[in-house]
Amino acid sequence: MTNIPSAFHVPHAAVLRQPGKKCTDIANEPIKKVKKAQMQAVLDNNQxxxxxxxxxxxTIFNGIFRLALENDLINVDYSRYLEKNATAKQTSRSIFTHSEIKCLWKNLELTLPLADGSRHHYNDVRLVDTVLIMLYSGIRIGELLEIQTVHIDLKKQIIDLHGTKTKAAHRILPLHKDIVPLVAARMHGKYLIETENGQPIIYDTYKKRFFNLLMSTLKMQHKPHDCRHTFISGMDSCGISAGSVILKRIVGHANADVTESYTHKNIRQLLTAINKLKY
Structure with missing residues (x-):
């Protein structure tokens, strides 16, 4: 039997079994019989x-076929010739309006139920502030939900983010003066955002069982990532362009210059830049 990592599920039978419904049509096909046209159809069907x-x-196809080629299970790597459809639909983004942001501030004390998908159900949960924190920082929702209070320095008005999305995701996030009180009010547990029993809130629970409900309650139509998009647009309108190094450092874009250490001067520059934001 050819020694191939079990995660690919191709040893011996040499069958392409990649988890997920998108590859269902070729999931049980012997890898020797999978041609470019079949894989290209999978890509095209998801455009x-x-x-x-x-x-x-x-990337999945490339990895599987490279491994199969290295172990003499196939003679030709057809995955090399796959083409991504240039007309693939871009994810639409909607910017929060000034009136919507004002509405969020007015509803800061709004309470909503929060169910985590199991038997647990929390009443009177206040999470409107989390939306405002995202709007005034550009932080990704996944990053926000993972923040531990030990990584927050209210005196310096910064958060030491330990992001893993990209190298630049691990960064110092300056806190806009308007949200410092919101962050300070949450400095009582291990996580900045947590349930009443001290557990972190996962993304699906936050989005499906709070954020979507909040948007419906306030008659808004947004996704969590719209907060980040709104922040970048707002900073650009205030003179901190989307292509500037300083904004890339704040939002953690992969092409930001992260080689320079965060000195006191760096942090002052970040705070000066982010406090220019006015909605």
Whole structure:
């Protein structure tokens, strides 16, 4: 039997079994029989989703076929010839309006139930402030939900983010003066955002069982990532361009210059920049 990592599920039977419904049509096909046309069809059938979906599928095929080629299970790597559809639908983003942001401030004490999908159900949960924190920082929702209070320095008005999305995701996040009180009010547990029993809130629970409910209650139509998009647009309107190094450092874009250490001067520059934001 060829020694191939079990995660690929191709040893001996040499069958392409990649988890996920997107590859169902060729999941049980012997890898020797999988041709370019079949894989290309998988990519094309998912062109209505974001371009990153096609990228991930192509990466999966490349990895599996490279491994199969190295172990003499195939003679030709057809995955090399796959093409991502250039007309793939871009994810639409909607910027929060000034009136919507004002509405969020007015409803800061709004309470909503929060169910985590199991038997647990929390009443009178106040999470409107989390939306405002995202709007005034550009932080990704996944990053926000993982913040531990030990990484927050209220005196310096910064958060030491330990992001893993990219190298630049691990960064110092300056706190806009308007949200410092919101962050300070949450400095009582291990996590900045947590349930009443001290557990972190996962993304799906936050989005499906709070954020979507909040948007419906306030008659808004947004996704969590719209907060980040709104922040970048707002900073650009205030003179901190989306292409500037300082904004890339704040939001953690992969092409930001992260080689320079965060000195007191750096932090002052970040705070000066972010406090220019006015909605």
């Amino acid at each position: 209505h989703l974001s371009p990153s979906v096609q990228t991930r599928l192509k």
